[in-house]
Amino acid sequence: MPSIGTIAVIVLVVLILLLIVSNIVIVQQSKAYVVERLGAFRTVWNVGLHFKVPFVERVAKKVSLKEQVADFAPQPVITKDNVTMQIDTVIYFQITDPKLYTYGVERPMNAIENLTATTLRNIIGDMELDQSLTSRDTINTRMRAILDEATDPWGIKVNRVELKNIIPPKEIQNAMEKQMKAERERRESILQAEGQKASQILVAEGEKESAILRADAAKQAAILKAQGEKEARIMAAEAEAQAIAQVQQATADALKLLNAANPNDQVIKLRALETMTKVADGQSTKIIIPSEIQGLAGLAASAKALLEDDGSAKK
Structure with missing residues (x-):
């Protein structure tokens, strides 16, 4: 039977092994761990096997290095001509510095959302309603540049900003729908007029071609008739000339015979x-x-x- 001391040693060894195993950390791909020692930043662990000193070091934050998407709720904004709209935005960002992301700002996502709303209000406030509705690409580009610069001290890179929805007031929506309907009707009228014009042109061209063909046919008929009459006159003249020649020949032969008879x-x-x-x-x-x-x-x-x-x- 083992003694108490032996059991205590075995238990101690098992505890030490468990402690060692529990402090072995494997960092996965596209992850980064921020490690602190005695409450102070020590290092950032990237992908691979790492050992954490028990009771001295701790993983302060696990950071994802993938591109992330933040979809913020609609924000009320006022245009330059005092029209209030609701705009919701989508931001695509990526953490480039885990240390700055951990210690740069408290609640980074909340900070990005507030910064996005403020930036959006500033940009839309310099535009009128019509301009804001037709300048999405310009607004996206300006917001991305401003947010990327503002979030750089937080270890965040803003890759893209998209205005997902721009919702004007109800009365403006109704006016826009009426305008769009009128524009569609105008385009439909134009297309119908162009279709009728094209049809008339085709009919006129067909009549023109038909008239040309009829004129050509009449011309050819007249030419053929004239040629026939010409050939008939030539044949009649040739027949008359031949008859005269035969009469003259007969007369000449008769004279020859008469002269021969003395x-x-x-x-x-x-x-x-x-x-x-x-x-x-x-x-x-x-x-x-x-x-x-x-x-x-x-x-x-x-x-x-x-x-x-x-x-x-x-x-």
Whole structure:
């Protein structure tokens, strides 16, 4: 059976081990521990394994190094033209110095909220209502610069500031809604007018193209008709010329044959008489007969009369 002294030693060893183990601290990623020794700042532990001296050192604050978001309640602000609005803001910040964050200001988040409200009132107070409603980016940029500079001694870096909601008074909201409705109706009227104008332009262009096509068709028809008439006249002229050439050729051939036959004066006179007969069948009212043919014509008339009398007697 172990003695009392042995048990006491074992208990003491176990207590010492428990004390040592309880003072072993593991700092996680994106965390930082602010350590004090006898109430005074000693150091900042970053990620890794650390040992805290029992009864002498303590972890005063555990700080997150991640980017954090603070959504503040709406704050009443007054514009330059004395319009009261409600604006709520969102701030994205990050702790860059755990020591300053721990010892720089009491209740840092409360301090940031009050500083944000004061800065917002100062900026909006220099703007009129219309300007404040249309200058969100300008307000965000100015607030971020002011807050970042003001919170730097607290170990805080302000990365971004956003105006989440800007709520004007109810009567101004109603007026803005009416104005927006009127603007929408005006744009709708403009779009309708532009649509009608475009439609009329398309119709006019279509009519213009149709008229051009009709004019081109009429022009082509006239050209084709003129070409047809021209070709018909050319063909008629060519046919007439060909006929005249054939008549002249026939006359020339007849003369050649007549010359080849060596006709006497009586044959020539007989031919002349035949020609005069053909001339007499025409539309001429006065015919001049050469003296050489007159005798032959009388002889022919006498012979014709004798033949007619002979024929009557036989009947």
